Amino acid sequence: MKVEMLKKVEVVVREYQAEKDLSGAEAVDRMCDVGASGTVSLFTDLLGDPVCRVRHSPAFLMLVAETTGPNKEIVGLIRGCIKTITCGKKNPRVSAASTATAAANPIYTKAAYILGLRVSPFHRRMGIGLKLVQRMEDWFRSNGAEYAYMATDKDNEASLRLFTGRCGYVKFRNPTILVQPVFAHRQPIGRRTAVIRLSPTDAETLYRRRFSTTEFFPRDIDSILHNPLSLGTFLALPVSSASAWTGSIDSFLANPPESWAVLSVWDSKSLFRLEIRNAPLLWRGLAWTTRAVDRAVPWLRIPSVPNFFRPFGGYFLYGLGGEGPAAASLLRTLCRHGHNMARAGGCSVVVTEVSASEPLLPGIPHWRRFSFEEDLWCIKRLDEEYSDGAVGDWTRSPPGTSIFVDPREV
Incomplete structure (x- = not known):
């Protein structure tokens, strides 16, 4: 009935x-x-x-x-x-x-x-x-x-x-959705890489000239980059090539170094919160244990699992790209920079989504258990x-x- x-x-x-x-x-x-x-x-x-x-x-x-x-x-x-x-x-x-x-x-x-x-x-x-x-x-x-x-x-x-x-x-x-937990410790950036923050205008110029033919590229990229939720665009160069950046995006694009990488950070935490529900007690216990051990011996820098069993927020990494033999390594440094920004912003995850055949995929840190390899x-x-x-x-x-x-x- x-x-x-x-x-x-x-x-x-x-x-x-x-x-x-x-x-x-x-x-x-x-x-x-x-x-x-x-x-x-x-x-x-x-x-x-x-x-x-x-x-x-x-x-x-x-x-x-x-x-x-x-x-x-x-x-x-x-x-x-x-x-x-x-x-x-x-x-x-x-x-x-x-x-x-x-x-x-x-x-x-x-x-x-x-x-x-x-x-x-x-x-x-x-x-x-x-x-x-x-x-x-x-x-x-x-x-x-x-x-x-x-x-x-x-x-x-x-x-x-x-x-x-x-x-x-x-x-x-x-596409592939990649999720990286935000740990209690800052991720090392390294001395061999220079990370440069671009203005929204310079970032727009870079994206339009290098990525505008990529599928799903938004014609109004300027609106995204100038949105308050866009927390910045960052360019990574080898320190040995840092002189290629003179403060002018036009000069950089006219004569770029052999390798470089770029990404932007978006504040999803201000839009919505996430939560893992109905997780087995074993999962909860193991996650709590990693946090407890990390608090007890912080000098070991154990990658403890954040508390995903209550509402949490995250940052989204977008506009990932680069060129040259060291591009994947430089992108990995930028992802660490994004992780550190998320840590300072009180987030529990950083997330990105890329093509499953993305050449720079090896440079994106993520936990496979939390990621979705085939969206x-x-x-x-x-x-x-x-x-x-x-x-x-x-x-x-x-x-x-x-x-x-x-x-x-x-």
Whole structure:
């Protein structure tokens, strides 16, 4: 009888209204824990504002599904944003003599991103998720988006059935999410590497000239770098090549050293908190033991495990890149610098997301147990009437070696 009643539930999909929907939306989000297994729920959002995850994007929307009748209840929600990103590159026609100095031009598209589809566990298999996605796609189309994409766990069968089975999305890219705990001790930077903080303007120049043809590169990179949540962009050079930096980004790019690396840091801690729930007592005990031993003998600098079993925050490393034979080693130094910033900021983790084939992957410190080696991005072409343009149908394009992960979507 209870199942029959649930099948008859009718919902209305409408725009989120913070004044009356906050508690209901947060309750749905809390019920929908995202877990790597059935027993441990990893990275559960503890939201103060459900729209905060997309608010910093150029155009964003949050929808809720609400039951009809006298006892209205929010039973589902979805977030989406629209931006202009790189979907390919166009190589200029040049003579053989000028090939070395020619630069490829990015091909941009207006793309939409679906983030945080949630349906109450008591109201699933009723088509509510499908209604939310379809309504969001209508908004995407009305705002001129050519593609929509979303990210999910490769083992999330319910999500894949909905998006690839019913909504027409196809599996597209397999990024890797890398998580590094923040320890009680500072990570060593070393004397062989110079770390230089770039101004947002210089960072924008560097990213546009070196990374603008990377897939998913945001055309409004300046908005990201000037956002208060962006805590800085850092350039790493070998000390022996530090003279290559004269304070001018133009001079640096005109004659860069053999090896260099760059990354930026984003303050996710100010947007949301995370928590590991339902962890076995053994895990809790082992984590507590590492912290206790580290407090007792701090000079050993034991990599103790932070307390992940209560709400914690983290920093996100984005815009990772570099060139030269020592680039991976220099990037490792920058990741340590990001770790130290997170430690000073009261964080428990630093997180980044890169392509699974990223050449600099060996230079990114992480704990494999906490990381997700195969995230899954799915994509859909929203309107088949769009011309193929210079890149053709992006959904059918082969992956490159790198992607640019927008911190506003994390």
